[in-house]
Amino acid sequence: MEYYLFIFATFNINFMLHKINEFNSFSEDTIVALATPSGTGAISVIRVSGPKSFEVIDSIFKGKKPISQVPSHTIHYGKIYDFDRLLIDDVMISVFKKPNSYTGEDSIEISTHGSILITQKIIELLLKFNKNIRLAEPGEFTKRAFLNNKIDLAQAEAVADVISSRTEASLRGARNQLDGFLSKKVDELRSMLLNASSFVELELDFAEENIEFIGHSGLLKRIEVIEKEIDSLLNSYSFGRIIKDGVNVALVGKPNVGKSSILNYLLKESRAIISHIPGTTRDVIREEVSIDGILFKLFDTAGIRTSEDLIEKEGIIRSKNAIKNADIVLFINDVEQNIAEDLKDEIGKLTDEEKVISVINKVDIPHKANFAADVHISALTGFGMDILLKKLKEKTVINSNYSEKSAIVSNVRHFNLLTQAKKYLLNAKESVENRLSGEFIAVDLRNTENCLGEIIGVVTTDDILNNIFSKFCIGK
Ligand SMILES: Nc1nc2c(ncn2[C@@H]2O[C@H](COP(=O)(O)OP(=O)(O)OP(=O)(O)O)[C@@H](O)[C@H]2O)c(=O)[nH]1
Ligand SMILES: [Mg+2]
16 A cells, blocks of 8 residues: 555656646747857857757858758867858857757857957857847856756856856855755755655545545654755855855954054055054955955954044944954954953944954064963964964854765855745644644645745746846856
8 A cells, every 4th residue: 555655646746846847948049149258369159059050050151061960069160251251260160969968959159269350240140140040148048958957947056156256165166056966955855845745635635534644743754854954954054155255254353453454464465554543444444365265355444442533433333334244253452452341242242252253463562461362463473374364264164064065055045945945844844743634734845845946946937037047147
């Protein structure tokens, strides 16, 4: 009995998955765009994708053989002429036949000499071919790859992240998502949910016979496993966001303790004005530095003190905002002044204690007292700066037991969907605990599963897709 029910449940799952995928279809239009940056260079690449790719290139290309007759995954040398038989350029054409291409459609890549004029001319010629050929919209090649099931939505989003990565860590994170580690985990959770909800629905179908297929505790156990997995994905977000967007570090303290000097030291340049006059920095100065592949966004702030000066007061408000928004706060004191206990309390109110690194600066100046702090440095001589960097890195990777192959959430859209999924799941859990009718449970399990489906794009709308792909640039 169990076995047949399992098959029935599995059939149900496959049927539903199929339904969800039904809207995916191949496009009629052939699209064209420059895939390399617009400008001069050694070469430029024009991408063409869609059913007329080979036909359109054959109308202007002369090589040994027409492109429509060559095998997939081959490269061909030849010349492109305009309609007056004037030579435009000699080019190389890479050929990809469907379904084994980036978009899943017939496509070609034309490598030309890297001139704006040449690429413009070739694109104009291609567009003149017939009405089914048009310029690609932003992200349309990747959108087609998604619609043709070459990649899922989370992977498509990762394409943009890979391209925009500026540090090694963010590149690795984006690569991880493009390689499908998040998608795989989300897919696993969806299967578990579909499985659980199929059992609940089966029980509903057999309600009159009063047959239990999974039972109250069995269902609860499955829900709890899924909840734990969703929690761990949600928890990975702070780390995922940091590797993608960088770590916000606020340099705060009383005036004159050396905040700007530390900023300049870390940047290896004289970025901020330094002076012995307290209250030198009035505005927040934001700079970026990559340390061992992690992007640190440093915010040098106005020294915090009671001030009647209008501009300084505004600067201090900004300093406090910087504390609130920081992932790490460097609370800086120096050996010339007592530790600012009042400021310490204030920082405690604005941020979590675990985000704070206490720093004593100017240890090159002879001093008697032993100041307790996480790091003792001198921005003047560089003493202790290696330890400060070590502490910054340690704080960044805190609680991040993530390996190269962990599923990590770094995208706010995914995070919001997971948060929503958890809400539905907790509703389902409550219904099970209160022994409510299966209908309630089934609806919430379905909603949970739909939220997860939205992450990888099995459940989606045109609006969601347009919103995602419009942020891509043309040719991607
Ligand atoms: N001896 C010594 N002097 C330092 C050190 N760091 C900073 N100073 C000096 O301390 C003074 C204040 O430095 P700033 O970097 O402008 O201090 P700040 O905290 O940015 O000051 P405000 O912008 O006014 O809040 C300057 O005269 C620096 O040259 C250090 O490690 N050792
Ligand atoms: Mg300063």
